Amino acid sequence: MAELHWQGKEQVQPERISGHLHTRETYNGEASTEDTWQNRLIQGERADVLMALQAEFTGRLDLIYIDPPFMTERNFMSGSQLAYSDKWQGDLDTYLQWLAGTLRLLHTLLAEDGSLYVHLDWRVSHYARVILDALFGANLQGRGSGFQNEIIWHYQSGGRTTRRYARKHDTILFYTKSARYCFHGERIGEKRGAQKRNHMRKETAEDGSVYWSIASNGRTYRYSEESIMTPADVWSDISHLHQRDPERSGYATQKPEALLSRIILASSEPGDLVLDCFSGSGVTPAVAETLGRRWLASDQCNLAIAATRARLLALPARKPFIVQEIKDT
Numbered sequence: 001m002a003e004l005h006w007q008g009k010e011q012v013q014p015e016r017i018s019g020h021l022h023t024r025e026t027y028n029g030e031a032s033t034e035d036t037w038q039n040r041l042i043q044g045e046r047a048d049v050l051m052a053l054q055a056e057f058t059g060r061l062d063l064i065y066i067d068p069p070f071m072t073e074r075n076f077m078s079g080s081q082l083a084y085s086d087k088w089q090g091d092l093d094t095y096l097q098w099l100a101g102t103l104r105l106l107h108t109l110l111a112e113d114g115s116l117y118v119h120l121d122w123r124v125s126h127y128a129r130v131i132l133d134a135l136f137g138a139n140l141q142g143r144g145s146g147f148q149n150e151i152i153w154h155y156q157s158g159g160r161t162t163r164r165y166a167r168k169h170d171t172i173l174f175y176t177k178s179a180r181y182c183f184h185g186e187r188i189g190e191k192r193g194a195q196k197r198n199h200m201r202k203e204t205a206e207d208g209s210v211y212w213s214i215a216s217n218g219r220t221y222r223y224s225e226e227s228i229m230t231p232a233d234v235w236s237d238i239s240h241l242h243q244r245d246p247e248r249s250g251y252a253t254q255k256p257e258a259l260l261s262r263i264i265l266a267s268s269e270p271g272d273l274v275l276d277c278f279s280g281s282g283v284t285p286a287v288a289e290t291l292g293r294r295w296l297a298s299d300q301c302n303l304a305i306a307a308t309r310a311r312l313l314a315l316p317a318r319k320p321f322i323v324q325e326i327k328d329t
């Protein structure tokens with residue numbers, strides 16, 4: 001199988017446990033007395049956090065979404081304060097070593113029927129895809145484990161260059177650990193409707209209801225206008241957060257809740273465990289909470305932890321959660 005090489009790849013040391021999780025804050029919420037689970041917001045570097053979670057959560061995470069640094073070579077601010085630096089001095093080898101180490105740890109934590117979504121852009125998504133193919137499987141026949149989709153999140157924000165086509169999409173890679181995984185296109189799809197959108201033939205039944213039909217390989221497929229279509233892998237219906245968006249917290253690179261809602265609804269069930277180890281403004285835990293999923297969220301930046309804590313506390317209803325940090329062992 002084709003494989004990606006970078007300088008230093010062969011010298012990868014397995015990550016070592018450098019600390020343990022220490023609870024520093026507890027927030028009560030609505031929970032039944034027999035339910036002892038507490039969601040967790042953890043401050044820490046991703047490898048430290050993911051290693052510290054191994055003992056308890058190996059093979060137990062149902063859904064992971066990550067939106068890591070994209071190798072933009074920029075510093076990102078939250079107001080006047082530095083939120084995080086995405087500067088790598090142009091050293092792609094170092095970045096790939098870091099990304100591959102993260103993806104390996106996530107693969108270990110993922111449940112056998114779990115799903116991973118990795119959010120990147122034009123800079124490194126193609127490298128990530130080859131690394132993920134090696135870890136999960138390239139799934140070239142399309143029916144197995146590993147690669148499921150390259151989702152294109154197309155938006156309109158930002159300026160337009162005159163030097164090339166304007167870069168207006170992020171890439172979200174969707175992988176599953178096995179061929180048996182949770183996916184609910186019907187929860188996030190839209191009705192086929194009565195408007196023509198492709199080459200299907202329109203038929204109107206005696207009662208006035210509309211059907212769409214198409215013949216393929218000697219069979220005719222027929223769909224009611226009421227049937228739900230699984231969304232395609234190009235998403236242009238979710239807007240980037242604009243400056244005055246009420247959802248905007250001021251935290252750099254904040255993603256819209258609609259994006260996470262779609263992913264969480266499609267790839268998890270209520271009560272499932274969701275992880276985001278680059279959780280920034282807290283979009284993943286906030287949406288997971290609202291949709292009744294359990295969650296683990298972490299970030300190394302104290303501004304991110306503060307923004308997420310405030311966001312969770314502002315929710316109208318919430319389960320208990322704790323805030324943890326990594327303490328040296």
Ligand SMILES: C[S@@+](CC[C@H](N)C(=O)[O-])C[C@H]1O[C@@H](n2cnc3c(N)ncnc32)[C@H](O)[C@@H]1O
Pocket residue numbers: 044045046047067068069083084251252253254255256277278279280281282283298299300301304
């Ligand atoms: C692109 S932002 C995530 C934004 C988030 N999805 C949201 O919607 O708000 C990346 C996040 O990764 C965090 N981060 C960067 N390097 C990290 C590391 N080595 N360990 C843990 N967190 C890190 C940054 O602090 C930042 O909050």
